[in-house]
Amino acid sequence: MSSYAIIGGSRGIGLELVRQLSGRKNVHVLQADVIDHHALKVAADKVSELTGGTLDVLIHSAARMDHTSLYRRLTDYADDNQLDADFTEAFRVNVLGIVHSINAFLPLLRKGGFKKILVMSSGAGDRELAWKARVATSAAYGTTKAAANMVMTKYAVLLESEGFTVFALSPGYVDTTDTAVDQPDEAGKAALDEMLENIRKVYPGYDPAPAPLSLAVKSILMAVQQADPSQNGQYLPAPRLTS
Template sequence: MPSYVIVGASRGIGHGFLKNLSADPSNTVIGLARNPSAVEPIPNVTILKADLLDPASLNAAASRATTLTPDGAIDHLIVNGAYLGEASAFIAPSGFVGKEAFFLSELQTSMATNVAGVLYSINAFLPLVKKSRIKKVVVLSSGMADTECFQTAGLPHTVAYAISKAGVNVLVAKYAVEFKDEGIKFLALSPGVVGTSDFRQLSPEDQEGYAKMAAGFAKTYPDFKGPVAVEESVGRQLEVIHGLTLAQSGQFLSHRGNKEWL
């Protein structure tokens, strides 16, 4: 009877994890959201209130989670919540000339959410993960954190976001080193390019930016046809998660289980 906690489960990929995992009644599935009442109800899922930037709320959610599993353990912790500023998504580094305060604000928000928020989440649930026999902690990252990938594809955008995702990959690797002897397996996992509702609501300007990004992806991935459905991405990610071994702990992999990001 495996247990799962999905941090950032209100929509998109996080909600997709809830739908997939709840289909098996033997799973214990817990989702975290800032506003639980706004989350679409799913049978066999418990939604708890928590905010990535509020350690106290995460600790409270972890305390509540101990009462929801038979042994008070969490087998899989999946940290999904992230910040990608729409207004800065398609600005290259030199585009911030004269917009230094804006860049600093975007970088601070990205680092706070995508790095510090991950650390808060992991630390809140670590005591529960330690009780598990499975002991897996997965943080959703991005192929945009792979310098070789975006250099080959010619993609100068999503600056603050990419920096923060590279940072969280380091954080995951540090956790892997710290808890190797306790058998806890950590992984930074890219979901690929996913067609979430947020993605489909791009502004005309951002759609143009995405078109340029897609052209860049095509240089490295000639078969790239555009975003995959949430269901497909989640299914592939779970295959990687369920196959994760201690020897892979600390690695940065794609939803394909390798370095193919699309």
């Protein structure tokens, strides 16, 4: 039986990944903040005890997605201190968090059968999309998601000769409202609608409705299962399943 570690499995896409994989039995829930590298190493040690020192697949889904920050533009902060604090926290979770979780689990992945690492990305980190669709919101989130793509690339280069498949995947807009801890306020909702409409104008085939969680995650797992070393270093859009 193959082994998966899902980082950020308490809610949203990560939780649904756990749910869909848990048909396999043997689900173990471990707690760690991704900015706490010591806690991640402790979690990796526990996984190692459970699996006999190996791990086949790491999926890093954790990200800071709180709605207060998510719709802010660079000029929407009360002051520079608030801007600094928001960017710093986003960077610690969305960028360094990936580095610490991969580093903690790398010794296990090196001994694993598949050597696959998926970093969950986002269109918010796509420079071309931000420019073409004129997306000024998600300033901190989008900037850190762009940096997350570079982190993925650095690991892909580093681990290429060892046969790893390190890739990033953008899940598209997914409905995670059932487990959300907050909702956008009216201004946030207006910013989201405007962004989706702008994307649709640039990409007329784009469906602005969020994908149902179970289908989105099914497609993510399909991409993970099909990924092979020829996709090392790639940023993939998730195939969008309709059933």
